[in-house]
Amino acid sequence: DAGVIQSPRHEVTEMGQEVTLRCKPISGHDYLFWYRQTMMRGLELLIYFNNNVPIDDSGMPEDRFSAKMPNASFSTLKIQPSEPRDSAVYFCASSLGGTGNSPLHFGNGTRLTVT
């Protein structure tokens, strides 16, 4: 079975550039999550969607970050303009929601470096 698919695996960009991260959740999963992981702060929830609708975006750092889910099989996380402090590993995860008893399944992550 195909798991959660993220692209690109690595992204190196210069400060000020726009960055777009992509995610394809597991087919049939109705929840999609974007997390960011750094050594200092660990895994932080940025935003999650249910049936393509954003439910909680309180973790999005600031207006430079935006996320969309135009359909059940695709989501993007965009950073514009990017800054060096955005350097982190960004994970997408999906789950078959409902009661919260269904675990998250993570993609391989995108390692972002902003110089």
Added chain:
Amino acid sequence: RKEVEQDPGPFNVPEGATVAFNCTYSNSASQSFFWYRQDCRKEPKLLMSVYSSGNEDGRFTAQLNRASQYISLLIRDSKLSDSATYLCVAVYGQNFVFGPGTRLSVLP
């Protein structure tokens, strides 16, 4: 205070040892719990769910103490391949809150 706390370690143990990790959570309304394992430069992967009555999966045993708001993971007969970071998760609604992780190194 962080919502989910863990001892960051590292725990350095010899092969064959038994090792236990604890995790505390602050939201008493959390309704489900998990342990994830994360290898260096990889994504977190589900290790096991944690049930109220406690549960076992081979060499791994998970326990939940709701009254004291902590979760534990016991690894028996540790293998070199168990070396990783172990993350506990407390779930409220659909909000999966991860602890910072405990690093385990199993030494030959």
